[in-house]
Each structure stands twice: as structure tokens, then as C-alpha cells.
Amino acid sequence: MNFSGLIQDFGPLTITGLAQGAIIALFALGYTLVYGVLRLINFAHSEVFLLGSYACLIVWGFFGLDQNSATPSTLSVIGLLLLGLVAAIVISGITALGVELVAYRPLRKRNAPPLAFLITAIGASLFISETVGVMTQRNIKGVPPLIQPRDVFVIGNMHVTNLQILIIVLALMSMFLLDRFINRSRLGRGIRAVAQNPDSAALMGVNKGRVISLVFLLGGLMAGIAAVMYDLKIGVTRFDAGFLLGIEAFTAAVLGGIGNLRGALLGGLLLGLLQNYAASLFGTEWLHAASFVLLVLILLVRPTGLLGESLGRARA
Amino acid sequence: MTTEATSSPAPQTPVPGAVSAREKKNRRQDSGGVRGWFGRQNPWVRAGLMVLFAVLAFLLPYVGEIPLIGPQIVTQGIDWPSALFNMSYYVLLALGLNVVVGFAGLLDLGYVGFFAVGAYTVALLSSPDSVLRTEWGWTAAVPIGLAVAMLSGLVLGYPTLRLRGDYLAIVTLGFAEIIRIVATSTETLRGDRGFSDIPHPPGEFADGKPIFGVADAVPYYWLGLAVIILVILGVRNLDNSRVGRSWLAIREDQEAAEIMGVRTIKYKLWAFAIGAFIGGLGGVMFAGQQGFMNSQTFVLQFSILVLAGVVMGGSGNIAGAILGGALISYIPDRLRGIQDPIWHTDLFGFRFAIFGAVIIVIMIFRPQGLIPSRRRAMELKDREKEVAPIE
Amino acid sequence: NSDSGSDDTASGNCGYKLAFFGALTGSSANLGVNIEQGFELAINQYNEKKGSTCIEVAKFDSQGEPGVAPGVARNLVADKKILGIVGPPFSGESEAADPIFEAAGIPTVTPSATRVSLSANGWKTFHRAVANDDAQGPAAGNYIKNVMKAEKVFVANDQSAYGAGLSEVVEKTLGSAVVAKDKTEADGKQTDFSALVQKVVSSQATVLFYGGYYQNAGLIRKALTTAGWKGTLVGGDGMKDPGLAKAAGNAAAVGTITTCPCSPPEKAGGTFVTDYKAKWNVDAGTYSDVAFDAANMFLQGIDAGNTTPEKLNTYLSTVEYKGIANTYKFTDKGELDPNYIKVWTFKFDATGNTIADQEVPTA
Amino acid sequence: MLLELKDVTLMYGRIQALHGISLSVGQGEIVALIGANGAGKSTTMRAISGLRPVAQGTITFNGEDITKLRADLRVVRGVSQSPEGRGIFPGMSVRENLEMGAYTRRNRAEINEDLDRVFTLFPRLKEREKQVGGTMSGGEQQMLAVGRALMSRPKLLLLDEPSMGLAPMLIQQIFDIVVEINQQGTTVLLVEQNAQQALSRAHRAYVLETGEIVKSGTGAELLTDPSVKDAYLGVA
Amino acid sequence: MSEPHIETPAEADAANARPFDRPAPEGTGTGATAPAAPGEDVLLEVDNVTLRFGGVVALNEVSFSLRKGEIFGLIGPNGAGKTTCFNAMTGVYRPTSGGIRFQGQSIVGKKKHEITRGGIARTFQNVRLFPEMTALENVMVGADAHHKTSVIAALFRLPRHHREERTGRDRSYQLLRFVGIEHRAGDVARNLSYGEQRRLEIARALATNPTLLCLDEPAAGFNPAEKADLLALIRKIRDSGVTVLLIEHDMRLVMGVTDRIVVLEFGKKIAEGTPAEVRDNPAVIAAYLGVPTDAA
């Protein structure tokens, strides 16, 4: 164990952890939203993210950009970023809706047991990621250097870069808007109603199908944003990028209390920080183990996560 | 329908919603299908059929010899008996996971963790690579492997008893990942490098050649099959007893079960322990056949695959678990050597993509799985004849 | 027992198979494919000369994963027509699969698996056609110390049989110059290396030695550049592939150093370089030439009437074979005769390819 | 006729719960539906609300064929139900539950007005405005369910055993409320085990047995019908 | 059926007034309807129990005691704390203060299944069956509570286990018949109508072989004729030696069947006594019954 390393690098570890955590949190929202309403782990959400991470690359590819290109001018970077975001959001959104349509809706119509949904979601996930894998020959795809990381400010040995600020700000903004939407709007209340008692919700005039689609869509939008951030941060994507990060996002969602939006935020940030600290303390190879140990410990003390469930039903 | 209820001394209440003849008939059809039909046969017929199935299963390595159909069944390009052995330990895993998920309703996403524990214990005790340097034989290491696996089931089970449904899922997933990471990153467990030269099961032919060698996998398959049959017998007995019923009750409503006197903690722990035992059994079989194992053998995808097998086959149903377990091993392999009509590439590359699509299709058309559980319906049929209604 | 079944009718010791066993898919597949193509080229040329498909090519894809390899190896040994194996290329899969080949008595010649301890298992069928990491590691270490003159070196590895083994030897050579260490997951298991990068940056090392394969190395190189690290990435033969530049981006990859216990493939003798290009439409890659030699070594043995695995194995223990890349002679442990050992360094250029740098001393 | 069911058949999987029932509810009526356990009363209610698809037959509401209409759209048309088992939202507060009742409405002022009305009908709900629905007592939940159904200002109010679990005084009150709402113009279809009460307040009533309508008539007629008396009213 | 029916011994046993193969507790003559004298044969003692949920005081220093063999009513307005009282007795909630003793032993803090095995069974106001299990299986779960054999015996199908399974199943059938839903034995509980589900709950609770049976509004959802049957059923249960604690809002039922009654309001006990006493108690009339003109 390397305590002095942790203390010495605390600042830089914290800021990278926060940036990482912000992406995880955005990603985690999709799990939490769907779980909150359907009580199902949407295993295919990782692929919603995955396709988003390719979508922006493809759009940037139209402009002749690949990872060996030079960084374009600031103005065009802004334009490209927006385009990339839109592309990722659209593709992720469509994917999420598609997953719902193919893997969930038919089962819902047939009143299938919950496990069946889990398995179709796994099937959808396998199908999408493997198809991408075969099409890309499982190679990585590099991201054009749209943003050259530059220090914006420095505190001690903590260098905060423009990219990190962008990621954190964008993530927090998206989550704030989502939270307001769910908790304040009429539709948001409809979502919660379907979560708690689908039949009663229908008796109140809530369109269950639309609410469910909406929830998938919202999760998809967030994943799309997360995917672009991820691309910029890591610089590459690969057919299994969704799967690898998905486990973390799912962990974060549970950590915070799955079904609870703010829980996802908390869980994501916590996980991002913890992983960086743990990597410094114990070595990078223990990074994931650390997050799971933390998860288990927290669940033992708080069996429904840090913030508990709020979107979902309480004990009747 | 009028009633004499008020004056009747016995609480033979009017039978509201009495079953019309039509409904009765419907219900009988409800338990139709292969399984229901099977359940209605008399015990001797059933036993006979079971033996027949078993014999057929033992003959599977030679199915390729059957003209026309045989070659369609056999996977080309790989050693068929090896493929059969692989199926056998997948089936074992599916059977074990079915106890945990299908019977007790404990969603376990890290089930191969137990497989790992069983295999690692055997490896540590028997491989020359191990720090222990004990280099035991396979047979000596197996009981310890199973005991440790079972113990690990309890170790995982105990702290997680309070967790509900999907929280349990993520913790079990985490548990398996921790096992994998520990195995990857500690010197003693040798990580990616793994343990080689794990001994095979003992035994020699008359000519002095080992029965369990490297060139012929048939004996391994038969061993696997024998183990499977024993496991089926045990698991079936549990399912058809108060144990199975208690699991079911816990799965449905834990608090109500407790208030009805079910010791939920005990039965959950048993489910974990039995599941872990069977998983460990798969692990020791695997280690004994492969002679090698490392931390990559236990990736998360493996757990998920087994779960998919159980649910696809029919969660809570033994025959379903067997079928599902066999399919998850068979389908991807079978795509080897088949060309797609357009680009003429080997479909093997697409195996998991195709497999994913197959899973979706199966679940959409059979949400309850390929062979859904009919246990309850069957039990009733057995009883209906015994207790005739009084009127 | 009869070695090759009843259909052994073809004249001139034909009707047998030689196998390639190694990664054709998977995250480090480039290295396996190079070797397979060299191997297949040799057999094709042999068959062309014979005018018939005398020796068949059998390919077994281990995905480069030790966990997958034993199962695939069992499929291989079930095929009784196979007389010899070129492979396995990677050290990890060798540890997993070679015991099975040993038990089945099929001789293997690996053109590339460099982990030192592979030859210490007493396998009689094991042959290594290149120098091991006891040569490569010191070479790398010395290069870092003497040529690059680095004083602070960070050493990391991917915990694979190869990566861990190599970085261990390098560490030993570097001694006190090693300022910090870390481990990553194996190839294909991780894409985010920011934690490692963080450590490298704050260690103020000027050289990172990474024991591992090209894809991880490329990702690490990219992340290092993004984090503004100015040092040089150094690694072994596992990183000697254009795949590194693909992952890192050419600009980031420039200057990365790899060692290899091989001579530059473009310097191979005969018409190999052009034949290879003609056949596969790419340039020969890392170890393609050695694999070509290994296959030809087998073919020469079969030609000489060694048509059982046992005979072929005995043949290998005595042969001194002069190929296009090197001359081969095996010690009784299956190692390459020390006289023929060589290690080179290579450098990534701006097009993402490796160019030969210099031959380095191994001690 | 405001609501008309013609030959409605409904299946639960392979179990047939309704064997072609026909009934109608006229504008401004209170119609009661009585029958033994398992007769299909709640199933009929579910069919009308659209919670369960009917296999055969038609349902017409306000002249429109709503047989295939989604449940939530029927609410928009003016059908509201207080379901069997109450179906409150356990994780929402009492107030939020009531607001859910007004989900399809936009006029804030009117909604608040109705909220006040429900609170005057059931003061206990006002007391517990912030308590989470799932922790309310059985009877309190029943009040909540009825109150919530009123919140949509329905044309047709479906009440499935509204008196279940209520204390005797409240039972009186709930039937009074039904009559009062009815007089204010809401049509009511009422399922009740408390047949005495139900029949004496209803204009008309139907008797359901094993998925079939076996009798119908005015409330008063059925109240005195000997077979009905025998089966559903008990010895007086 | 017009044919005269001759009972086989088995059927006679099944239709017997005592479907419970357990001995009646000593000291209580079966069929005793008169309340036992005070201080004698106390089965359950609720002693000064208070239970708070945040601001809500659901039970406020409530005390009462049940005697063996009686039918005891617990009534009061909605939200008075009746169900909460059940929950405290069966280990679902832990009282904030006060004690509960069953057969002389404190049961506060005991595990739920221990309490059940100790002899207290209950039904739920909001039906809580095992929805995917058949009616028969639901009852058998209750019957399992007193089985001795367990996992190992089941695994190897030991004869003793087999015997227990058989008797458990037979008894469950009897109980289903007892509550009048034997014809639904093979249907999964989810598919039963509400009233049938409530009957099933009673059968399941009885299967645990209780000394004390707690029924939470068992008549809800029954029509008057069915309520009359229930009344007979409850008597029969008591006659077989089980003490019954009954929460019910149907006054005809309560007054007709109970030996003694406690009335709660806002968590406080406001009256206790025989049905006649309670019916005429002005506090009870004001709080609960309303004007006694139309009691049903």
C-alpha cells in the first residue's frame, strides 16, 4: 500500500476521479430510470452507450477527421462537438427505443416473468456488441483530437484541464435538467406512478407504453452524452467499451440506490473517486475490486443503497 | 345457484365460481405438452423413459455415425466428444444455478465464482505450479474442492441475506469479479498464467494407457454425464419436497413466508450452498479435463451465459436447465463451418451475435422458457385422484 | 498404434498435416496472424513444388487466451494426421496448451513465445526458435540505461506470462533506476488507463517500460500523450506491431521503442519478402520469417521420412537448419542454440510502422 | 345509455372469466353489480376500464365503441375506477396520490377545488396529507382510493367494493357519498358485497354468477327477490 | 346429488368437526363458549404496548389479554391501530415500549418464524399469498412449519420425510375443503378471486397448527351469506381448540361470534367487555358504531 503516493497525488486523483465519475453517473442514469419503472436491469443499456460512442466518431469521420488529424480551429471544434453530441444522442436514443421495442415490449405484451426480460436484454446486448465487434474486427477506433487538453487552472499539483471541466459541467447540467423533469413535471409523476403500480397508473389515465418509451429514451439521451464525453476522454472506443464501463455504471446506480436519480449521481462520482484513490493506494489492478468491495460494504449497511429507492415502490 | 349455506353445519360454502366442465377440460389441457404428458405417466413408464434417455445420452459421442442426421448434429471442425464434455459441465452449472435462481429466486449474476473456487482449490492442491507443492491426485483434491466451494457459498450467502432481489444480483456479480481479480492479481493464484498440469482423473485401461488422457474426451463426457444424473436425482428430490416449497415461498413473498413459519435464512443458505456445491462440481470436472485453468476462465460473461441458459431452458425446471445449459454450449459451436450466403464468411465469427438474436427470439416466443416448470400442475394431478371430493 | 490411419496411401510422405496453433482472432491477433501467414506460405510453396496438396494446413485459433487454449489444443490432438505444430506464439497460451501437446507427443516449434520458464518444464516436444527473455530483457534494460540514458524508469506489465516475465527481467537489469511499478489488466480487458497514467506522470519517470502487447501499449501511449507526458514508451516484441500506432494515433506513437529477439523481417534471405507480399498483400510482420523457417524445418523432416510425431520430434532434436531468417539448432531443453541468439531494437515512425534501429547486446 | 356491454367474453389465459355478459348503465343512474366471490364482478370492471382486453363482444361508452381503446384513453373519455384492492401508489404521499387522480386534467383551480372536496369528505386524508400511501391503514387506503377516483371528475365512476374494510360509520357515509355524487350528475357502477345497502341505493342492479348475468332488475325488485335474498342478503 | 352418500372412514375423518390433528389444549373443554374466569388460562398478554411511527402514535399504552379457547374481537375505527397490533404480535414491528407475552413467554424481538412455530398464526388485511404457488401449495407451506425433516432427508428421500410430505398434503386438502375452496386446489393463488384468496389465507394460517389464530378482517369482500358461513367456520376453529383473535368491521359477525371485545380508537383502548357491554357503551357508539339503528 502506498499511502504517501495517495496523499501526494490527492489533488490530481480527485479531479480525474470526478471527471471519470461524471461519465459513469450519466451512464448510470439509464439503469436507474429503467429499473425505477420496470424493476428490471436493462442489460442492453451498455450497448446504448456503445453505439453512441461510435455515432459521433462516424459523424466526425464525415468531415474527414480521424485520430491522426490535426486539431481543427476552435469554432469548428464547437460545431463538431455539437454535431457529435447530437449524433450520439440521436443514435443512443434510437437504440434505447429499439431495445425496448424488440426486447421488452413483446414480453410485456405476453406478461413474461421478470427474468425473461433480463435475458432478452442480455440477448440484445450480445447481439449489438458482437455485431459491432465483428464489423470492426474487434479493433479499437481512435477519436480525433478535437480538444487538446490544456490546464485551465492549477492548484498545487492538481492540473484541471478544459476537458475535465467540460465533462463535469455538461454531466451536472444534464442531470439537473433530468432531475427537474422527473420530479416536477406531470409526465415525471406519471413515470413514478407506473413504477409503483402500473395498473393503477393506467386507471389514472397514464399512458404506460409512452411512459416506458420515454424512460428508455431519457436513459438513452444521457448515455449518448456520456458516450461523447467518454470518447473525448479516453480517445478510443471498442466493441466492448459499453460492457466494461456498463458494469461500473450499474454498480454506481446500485451504490446510490437504484431507481434514485440523485443516487446515480452520488454513486457515479463516488465510484470515480474511489477507483482513482484505490488505484494509487493498491495498484491499478485492484481498481475494480475496490469498487465492488465498497459496494458490498455499503449494501451491507444500507441494503437499498446510499439514498435508497425513490422512484420505485416502497414496501406496501 | 342457490345455497343451503346458512343452515349447513359444515362450512361447505356454496361453491362460488365453481369450475364448469369446460374449464376443467381447459385445465387439463393446460398441463398438456411433453412435460405434462410425462408427468401423467405411471412411475414405471417414467422410470423406463428416464433410463432410455440416459442410455441415449451415453451414446451421444457416436451420434455422428448415424447416417444423414448424425453429421447434422455433430459440430464440425472440433472434437465432438470434447464438445460434449463442455456441454456436460455447462449443464452442471445450469443445474446448480437453477437451484439458486429457479428454485430459491436468488438472482445470482456471479455464479461461476463457485465454479472458480472448485477449480482453483483442485488446482492449488494438485498442480505442480501451486505454491502448496502438494501435488495431490485429482480424486484426493475433489472432495476438498467441493467442500471449499460449498463453504464459499455460505460465505457469500450469509452477509447477503438481507439484500433483496436485484441488489443481490449486483453483489453476487461483484463477488465473482472480486474472485476473478484476486485470482488475476495475486501471486499465489497465478493470474492469467494459471495452473498447468492439473492431474486428470485416475484409471487405466488394460493396456496401461490412462482412461482419462488428452486424446480421447469420451471418458470425461461419460464421467460428466454420470455426475449429472446423480445431481438430477438429488435436486429433483429437493424440488419435490418441503425444501422446494419453502424456496418457492421465499421467492414469492419473503416476509409472508417467514410469518408462515419458513426459516428463510436457513433455506436461502442451503440454496447457496447447494448451488455452490454443484458449481464447484462443474469446476473440478473442468480442471480435471483441461489440465489447465487461469483467471480468464471465469469472466463475467460466463456467468451471464449460464444464467441465460437457465432462463432460456425454463427457470425452475430441471429438464429446462439441462436443455438450456446444453444449448448455450452447443449453439455457438455449431455455427462453426457454416457459411453465410452473402459474404461467405464463417458464421463462427458471428456466433455470439447470432446467439444473442436466438436468445431474444426464444424468449419472445417462450417467455417461460423452452420447457417451463409444470411441477405444480403435476403435483395436483397426482393428488386429484387420491382425494375424491365429497358432495 | 498406427500413427496416421489407413488412408496413408499418397506417395512421397504425403497425406499429413502440419498445424498452426495460436491467435487468429482476439485482441493481440495481429501477432498470431503474421506467424500463421509465414507458416502457411511455407507449406503452400512446398505443395506447389510437389504439385499436389501433400501436406495440409490445419489452423487452430486459440484467440491468444490461455483460458481458451487448452480446449482448442484438445481439438488439435484429436486429429491424428497432425505431425507437428508451429506455435503457440504467446507464452501464456504455451503454458496452457503445451502440456497437452506434450502428453500427445506432438512436437511444437514456437517462433515467438519468449517466456524463460517455458523450457524449464521438461517438455520433450517443446522447441523455441528464438532467444528467450533472458536475452531480450537485459537487452531492453541496457538500451534504456546506456543508449537512452534514462535515470528514472517506470515499469508496468499486463500480468501475462509474457509481460510479467519480461518486465521482471528488465527490472533486474535496470536496478535502482526503477522508480515505480504498476500492473494493468490483460489486453482486451481494459481501455481506460488514466489511473496508471496518473502514476507515471507523478513519478517523473522519463521512460515507461511496459511488458505487454501492442493494443494495451497503444492505449497507454495515447493516454500518456493526452496527459502531457513527454517521456518514451519502451517495450518488448509484444509491442512490435503497427497495431500500437493504430491504438495510439501515429503522432503519439512516434519514437516508441520495442525490442525483439528477431532480425528485421525485411532483411530475411531469399525471395521471402516478395513472396510474402505477393501472397498476402501485406508486408511480412513480426516473426513471419521465423514461422516460415519453422514450417520448412518440419517439412524437411517429413520429406526425410519422419512421418510420425515421435520421429519428427527426434529429428528436431538433432537438426541444424539454415533458414531465411536465422540458423536453428536446439539444445536438449528445446532452446535455440546460444550461438544464434540476437536481439534488435525498433522504433515507431510517423507512418505508424516500426523501423529497425540497432542490434543490441544481450548481457 | 352511457355505457353498454354486449356479449362480453374475457379470458385469463385459458380460464374464461366472463361468458358473454351484456349490461347497460344509463346516464345518471346508479347501477349495482352483485355476486358471489369469483363471479366475475371485478373482471367486468377491469374490462370496462380497459385493464384487461376482452376476447369477444363490444363495450360502448357515450355512443363510442371503446372495446379496443387503451385504458388511459378511457380515463380521458370520462371513465374512472376505484379498483379492488385499492391500488394506491405506495411510495407517493396522500396528496400526490390524489393529484394522480387528476392526471388528465389541467385546470389547476378546479383541481384544488376537488382536492378540498375530497378532504372534506375524508378528513383523515387531510390529516395525513404527507404520509406515504403504503403505510396508511387498510380503511384509510380505501378512502384514498375512492377519493382519488373522484379526482378525475368522471362521467362514469366505477367503484369496486368501496365499503371494504371501512368502519360501520364510514360505510354509511360512503353510500351517502355515492348517492350525493350521483345527484351531482355522475353515473355510478357499483360492485358491492354489501348487497343490502347497494341494492337499496341503486336504480338498477345485475346479479352475476360464474361469469354470466343471471338476473337483473330495479334495486327494489332484487331486494325482495327470494333467490337473491337467499344467496346474497343473508338472513335478515 | 340425490343418492345417499355413505361416508368412508377417511372422508368421515376429513369432514370431522376437528380437521386439526392436534390435541386440544388442556384445561379447555372443546365447545366451551363461556369466557373463562379472569386470571385463568391466559394465553396472550399485551402489556402496555406503545408503537410509534414518527409522529403517528399507532398504539398508545394498550393492554389486554386473551384466554385460552375464546374468540376475541379487536375493533375500532379505521386507523385505530388494530393491524398494527397484529404486526407487533407477529414480529413484523417491534413495540416502542411495552411487552407481549404468549403462553407466559415474551415474544418481543423474536423472529417471525419462531413466533409462528410457537403457535401464533395470522392472515393479512391486504391479502399476501404466494401468488405463483397453487392453493394447495400455499397451504402446504403453512403445514411445513411443524415438519421435522429437512434438507438432507429430502435430498435422499428418507422414508420419514416421505411420510411427512403425505400427511402434510392430506391435511392441506382437508383444510382447503374446510374453507370451501378445495375445487381450486390446483390453481395458482394469483388466479383466485379476491374472496377465494381470503379463504385461502385462513386455510394457510390454520395449517401452521396454531394455538392462536389472528384474523385481520377475514370477512372483507364476503357477501352476507358467505359471512354467515365464515361465522360458523370461526366457531368451528375455536371448537377445535384454537383461540381466535379477530379484527372485523362487520358488527353482525363480531357481535355474533366473539366472547369478548376490545375497542381501540387512535391507538388507545376505549372499551373492553362482552359484545353486549361494548354495543351499549356510549364511547364506542360515538367513536365507531354510530347510531345503532342499522348495524349492518
Ligand SMILES: Nc1ncnc2c1ncn2[C@@H]1O[C@H](COP(=O)(O)OP(=O)(O)OP(=O)(O)O)[C@@H](O)[C@H]1O
Ligand atoms: N389475474 C387473474 N388471472 C386468472 N384468473 C383470474 C384473475 N383474476 C380473476 N381470475 C378468475 O376469474 C374469475 C372471476 O374473478 P373476479 O375477480 O372477477 O371475481 P369477483 O366477482 O370480483 O369476486 P370477489 O368477490 O371475490 O372479488 C375467478 O374465477 C378468478 O379466479
Ligand SMILES: Nc1ncnc2c1ncn2[C@@H]1O[C@H](COP(=O)(O)OP(=O)(O)OP(=O)(O)O)[C@@H](O)[C@H]1O
Ligand atoms: N409504517 C407506518 N408509518 C406511519 N404510519 C403508519 C405506519 N403504519 C401504520 N401507520 C398509521 O398507524 C395508524 C394505525 O394503522 P393500522 O393499520 O393499525 O389501522 P387499523 O386499525 O388496522 O385500521 P383499518 O381498520 O383501516 O385497517 C394509521 O393511522 C396508519 O396510518
Ligand SMILES: CC(C)C[C@H](N)C(=O)O
Ligand atoms: C508474438 C510475440 C510477441 C509473443 C511474445 N514474445 C510472448 O512470449 O508471448
Ligand SMILES: [Mg+2]
Ligand atoms: Mg372482486
Ligand SMILES: [Mg+2]
Ligand atoms: Mg387494519
